[in-house]
Amino acid sequence: MAYFKKVLTKFIFVIPFLFSSIAFSESSDYNMKVGVTEVSESIFELHMLIFWICVGIGVIVFSIMFWSLWKYRKSKGAVAADFDDNLGLEIGWTVAATLVLIWMAVPATQVMVEAYDDAEGEINILITGHQWKWHYEYLEDEVGYFSNLSTSQEEINGDVPKGEFYLREVDEPLVIPTNTRIRFLITGNDVIHSWWVPDFAVKQDAIPGFINTAWTNVPEPGIFRGACTELCGIKHAFMPVVVRAVEREEFDAFIAQKVTLAEAERLLTSKNWTKEELMERGEAFYATNCAACHQAGGQGIPPVFPALQGSQVAMNDSARHIEILMEGVQGSAMAAFGESYSEIDIASVITYTRQAWDNDTNGDGVIVTPQDIVAYKNRIDL
Amino acid sequence: MSTVVESHDHGHHGPAKGLSRWLFTTNHKDIGTLYLWFSFIMLFIGGSMAMVIRAELFQPGLQIVQPEFFNQMTTNHGLIMVFGVIMPAFVGLANWMLPMQIGAPDMALPRLNNLSFWLLPMAFGILISTLFMPEGGPNFGWTFYAPLSTTYAPSTVNFFIFSVHVMGVSSILGSINIITTIFNMRAPGMTLMKMPLFVWSWLITAYLLIAVMPVLAGVVTMMLMDINFGTSFFNAAGGGDPVLFQHVFWFFGHPEVYIMILPAFGIVSHIIETFSRKPIFGYSSMVYAMASIAILSFVVWAHHMFTVGMPLAGELFFMYSTMLIAIPTGVKVFNWVATMFRGSITFETPMLFSIAFVALFTIGGFSGIMLAIVPADFQYHDTYFVVAHFHYVLVPGALFGIIAGAYYWLPKWTGNMYDETLGKLHFWLTFISVNVTFFPMHFVGLAGMPRRYPDYALQFADFNALISVGAFMFGLTQLLFLFIVIKCIKSGKQAKPEVWEGAGELGLEWTLTSPPPYHSFSIQPQVK
Structure with a gap:
């Protein structure tokens, strides 16, 4: 309840200042960020210009509408007129609308040309x-x-x-x-x-x-x-x-x-890695890149993210294990990591997942080294 | 054939009894009722999904559902509301009202009419069943951008594609029926420029549907091929083009958003002239405005795609063409205001909803213009500002139009007046909650909260809590609407044929008894 109250008091306070706060505050809680670049500042100014034009049109249209609703209500004895056309008026507001749009389009085009530039950068x-x-x-x-x-x-x-x-x-x-x-x-x-x-x-x-x-x-x-x-x-x-x-x-x-x-x-790839070194590195890599889906305990979120703990691939099929890491799994969320990460990372995380969560005692516990990944890549390239 | 027809005793034509009345009916009123109830049920199903979304977003963090299910909720909420609520409700209103407004006994193609309705429960049965499958339902957003909806989709996407095909068939058949009815069954003397505006709005809508539903069917078929038959329409790795998907989808999608608003324009025009007791201002400009909006809707699609990396000329073209739409739309708003001006206005529930429609739809129009401004759109695109914009045009826009139409015509349909006090209560609760829900979305969007996020940064927490409170209030209020409708069907003050003071002059539907006979006009009326 206290939370509700806090929220409510905040908004009751905000309502009277709604429009002024949009206009004058640079607070990013209510309005677009002004930003720090020339382009972002131009865009902010353009946004505010269009916003105020819309507010202006809104004030005019809504004033006429609500005034009509008030003035011509039947309970005050208003009798309906029966006109249903006025060519001059209709042409007038169509032209006015067009002019307002041109007023918006000119600065919009200028800012767009400024923002759009695909020349090379430093x-x-x-x-x-x-x-x-x-x-x-x-x-x-x-x-x-x-x-x-x-x-x-x-x-x-x-x-x-x-x-x-x-x-x-x-x-x-x-x-x-x-x-x-x-x-x-x-x-x-x-x-x-x-x-x-x-x-x-x-x-x-x-x-x-x-x-x-x-x-x-x-x-x-x-x-x-x-x-x-x-x-x-x-x-x-x-x-x-x-x-x-x-x-x-x-x-x-x-x-x-x-x-x-x-x-x-790059130099490390050729080094001879011990199981402990691979495990340590693999555990860190797993936590950053794998745990979000396969979970820290390797239990996954089946059926979308399969468990690695007790998985046949992780326990007994190191060739397929490497293949999955390198190529991904088509039609699933499993990405191909081979292109994006070093051989050391791939080898260490495979080694880690083959040892962790009793996968080594229940399976073959094969250690995969960076050299194995290099060999895999060479085989594929051939 | 003719002997068979003559052997019928026309005096005994009436609804069949029991379930078969609804399963095999070819009567435009029965089918209209089916459409409207279907849409009402889907409103509560799609609405419940929105409640799940808002419950999760009440506070930052993941509390109630996981992102996987959250994405299924946003996707299905969108699909159900667009294809299962707004469109069927308009078709239901068309079925009920078109024959009565043009002085016809029924729709031109009654059996086709039955088929186009019964396809819909099939389509949505298929769609909703995917939520109960192990892999879950569609989770790629109602816009289902490839390759998220192809290579990376759950296998239930095939059910989704089939379901969209069936919906498309239903819409196309319904549109053929409506166009045929309007062109062939108008009462003598009712020239095109004497047709009621709701009829005009539906004629234009039906053409839009026939033009774009095949495009939607095309794009989902390409997806089907990519997923199952090894083609690469949208797969860059196979030489395809993921952006092509968006171009084709939005070539359907933009006319689609006008399909969801044009009939509401028609309804609101009738209601405003009825309760202002003054003929609609600028009838012919209303018709031309709707036609211009429909034509322009085919050349603005890429304004949904300003950030995909189009050339400068493309960005500017789509900005200008989009801004042009503000002209006919503005003309419509001005005409409604001019109709109220110097009228004799009363504020029954349908009028309240229509006034709110004009005001709030206009706000949605303003945010629409802001979104059309390409450089500014870089900051708005795919944030809650967009969510606020399209909910303003679809909820207080399309949905208010439907609710207003339901209140306006319920006494005609049932023969009973609805409870005016409850109707007004329904209006005020809805009006307040709709603004509490959707107005703050402008602020969180501008402040930088992207859409389709199950979790968000702490700076957005207060507004999101407020939005959720508004959303729950809005959802609960619609149960009151259900109660009012049932109460009106069961009982209520007897409605006169004209129902509303002076409405007898305004359209042929008000010359029939309330409720109207099972076959609307057995003898064609003459229109002066």
């Missing part, structure tokens, strides 16, 4: 929508990484209090430099997603087989939060977008670090 970033995470790749530096929701399942289920950025936080945000023209190349890996950052006024669908473009130029550092806005399946609400804009020097350092990490990773 930095070009390939954004790929996956079920249900984003992959960012810096095309000039050939490094990329996934960005996963970092809100815990316990928060979603209500077992622990929700944090400030509930469902708006990720493990690794996209990092971009300020005052630089950035072009986003946006595509989808499986179904259609849509990449939206309200502060940049950038929303583009991520469509398999297409590469859409969008651009931005952020003047100030900050963290900007957005969302996936095209229904993409079960976890549609759980793949937020977070962008961190930093000064150019910080950005360069970030990229340099990513490049070093990627090189180190």
